[in-house]
Amino acid sequence: MYQLDDSFWSEVRLKFPAASNGVYLNTAAVGPLANPVYDSYHSHILHMNRVGDWNYTRAIENMERTREKVAALMGAEACDIGFAPNTSHAMNLLAMMFKVSGSDNSISMPDIEFPSSLYPFRYHGYQLNLSPTINGRIDCDQLIKGVDDNNRAILASHVQFSNGFRMDLDELGARAEGLGTPFIVNATQSLGSFPIDVKKSKISALTASCHKWMGAGYGLSVVYVSKETREKTKWPLMGWLSVAQEDLFSAEDVKIKEITSAIETGVTPLSNYYALGASVDLITEIGVENIATRIQTLSTQFADRLATEGFEILSFRDQESEHSKSHNSGNILIKNEDPEKAWEILNKKGIYLSPRRGGLRVSINYFNNTSDLDQLILALKELG
Numbered sequence: 012m013y014q015l016d017d018s019f020w021s022e023v024r025l026k027f028p029a030a031s032n033g034v035y036l037n038t039a040a041v042g043p044l045a046n047p048v049y050d051s052y053h054s055h056i057l058h059m060n061r062v063g064d065w066n067y068t069r070a071i072e073n074m075e076r077t078r079e080k081v082a083a084l085m086g087a088e089a090c091d092i093g094f095a096p097n098t099s100h101a102m103n104l105l106a107m108m109f110k111v112s113g114s115d116n117s118i119s120m121p122d123i124e125f126p127s128s129l130y131p132f133r134y135h136g137y138q139l140n141l142s143p144t145i146n147g148r149i150d151c152d153q154l155i156k157g158v159d160d161n162n163r164a165i166l167a168s169h170v171q172f173s174n175g176f177r178m179d180l181d182e183l184g185a186r187a188e189g190l191g192t193p194f195i196v197n198a199t200q201s202l203g204s205f206p207i208d209v210k211k212s213k214i215s216a217l218t219a220s221c222h223k224w225m226g227a228g229y230g231l232s233v234v235y236v237s238k239e240t241r242e243k244t245k246w247p248l249m250g251w252l253s254v255a256q257e258d259l260f261s262a263e264d265v266k267i268k269e270i271t272s273a274i275e276t277g278v279t280p281l282s283n284y285y286a287l288g289a290s291v292d293l294i295t296e297i298g299v300e301n302i303a304t305r306i307q308t309l310s311t312q313f314a315d316r317l318a319t320e321g322f323e324i325l326s327f328r329d330q331e332s333e334h335s336k337s338h339n340s341g342n343i344l345i346k347n348e349d350p351e352k353a354w355e356i357l358n359k360k361g362i363y364l365s366p367r368r369g370g371l372r373v374s375i376n377y378f379n380n381t382s383d384l385d386q387l388i389l390a391l392k393e394l395g
């Protein structure tokens with residue numbers, strides 16, 4: 012239950028210097044780093060500068076602790092989690108894993124998916140069955156209609172990058188399971204801000220870039236692959252760290268690991284796990300339920316204000332106040348005739364958001380407050 016008052020959120024906001032240095036409504040593009048995240052990342056960089064990384068094992072152990080924390084955030088086990096450099100890379104891996112060679116392959120996904128979901132599957136020869144988005148709303152039935160005889164998966168973003176439509180993962184996962192088709196989720200716009208339970212939602216594979224709502228900076232994308240999926244597919248890439256016994260250093264023919272960390276073919280950016288571990292600690296400490304409720308409350312207030320002031324919202328918005336029953340998220344798309352120009356003007360005023368698909372995308376995170384939203388409304392009115 013939501014019991015945290017304004018003073019709690021004011022304290023939390025102090026952990027984000029970027030929130031005092033501008034009106035930061037741009038987490039959907041890049042999330043600012045909280046102080047504990049910066050400190051943790053910096054401690055490893057400093058260590059490498061002052062003494063080198065003679066204690067390489069320490070960094071590996073930190074990566075494994077981070078893997079456990081990330082797994083817990085989505086109801087998974089550490090063995091289900093791997094790390095890729097970005098979501099595009101992860102989607103390429105999944106496209107290769109789910110593809111049936113010597114056959115036609117198709118995938119069903121919404122027509123407004125981010126290119127990281129879309130391009131890899133097209134590149135790997137899939138027919139993309141794109142379901143139409145009507146009035147900003149993505150419909151499960153339409154996605155199911157896109158499942159044909161050559162279907163290999165249904166894919167959807169949990170939260171859409173442009174208009175913020177939030178998919179009911181439990182519903183879509185159950186429908187996919189009913190059809191016996193794998194369910195792939197792009198959680199880049201939601202992990203860290205809305206709860207995810209991979210088992211409850213029957214998710215086969217999920218990936219999420221960590222530089223947005225996870226607030227962990229650049230360089231990592233979380234990849235979840237379920238045990239069942241691992242048993243039915245083959246890892247498409249292999250490197251010296253894809254094997255269980257990585258210190259063989261020999262030409263021996265060794266087997267690839269059966270756990271998702273097999274995708275980390277070689278050394279990955281070990282400093283980044285210090286940032287990611289600290290960001291998951293912060294999210295877990297506040298509680299992802301509390302974060303979701305905070306975002307839901309602020310974004311509802313903001314959408315209501317926009318409507319009162321006569322601005323047109325291109326996002327689908329429902330009237331649910333409970334985040335668990337709603338399709339709303341912190342991403343709201345406001346219609347604008349010249350979003351690039353408006354973006355430039357707002358930028359000069361220290362108001363940060365992004366021009367996207369015919370409008371200005373505002374993304375509201377838990378460190379934002381009503382003053383941020385008031386300042387944006389005022390600036391929008393001045394734009395005319």
Ligand SMILES: Cc1ncc(COP(=O)(O)O)c(C=O)c1O
Pocket residue numbers: 039040096097098099100125127128168171172197199200220232
């Ligand atoms: C839904 C979604 N997926 C992926 C990305 C980023 O992809 P990548 O990690 O490949 O750069 C974005 C960035 O805007 C996004 O909104």
